Amino acid sequence: MSENSVAEYQGHIKRVLISEEEIQAAVKATAKKIDESYDGTPILLVCILKGSFVFLADVCKAVTVPCEVGFMAAKSYYQSTESSGNVKITMDLSQDISGYNVIIIEDIIDTGRTLKDIVNLLKGRNPLSLKVITLLDKPSRRVVDFKADETLFSIDDYFVIGYGLDYGEKYRNLPYIAEYGE
Ligand code: IMP
Ligand code: MG
Secondary structure, rough: OOOOOHHHHOOEEEEEEEHHHHHHHHHHHHHHHHHHHOOOOEEEEEEEEEEOOOHHHHHHOOOOOOOOOEEEEEEEEOOOOOOOOOOEEEEOOOOEEEEEEEEEEEEEEEHHHHHHHHHHHHHHHOEEEEEEEEEEEEEHHHHOOOOOEEEEEEHHHHHEEEEOOEEOOOOOOOEEEEEEOO
């Protein structure tokens, strides 16, 4: 079978872990909390690319109070003994975040390294407040101490795809979260 055959592609979608309906209900509840937190000071939703683009899009469509969006991309370079400080920002925010309530919108927290470093970096830029909302968390995989302010779904140690998350850059367009299987 060719590497790009539809049958092979679909064969790696082992099972649906979180359905489209479950995700959408959780996204609406999260957006409602953002609405309720609004105190008249500016909100900036920060999307960590690429994995969070679908989640960010759905959250921002469900929010009804004024908000802006910003985009960042990061790559981690780690050796096994290192704990943090090796996240390279490959694309930075284009706006000054002082004066904003920054809400980082993340797809998944695995070792915790990426977000720990991004949070430290953004805190240094003096936002009014800083919060992290993650769609998924794999707490059993944590290497550095990091906890999101809000987690929509905690999962066991599966490699997951869909709803923005990829395997080899594919599967981001699935509307649900599935387990990837060889
Ligand atoms: P970490 O928390 O620094 O280890 O990195 C988290 C990043 O690794 C996420 O933002 C994802 O891009 C990627 N990642 C971790 N687990 C998965 C997974 O199960 N599927 C797809 N990407 C993952
Ligand atoms: Mg990510």
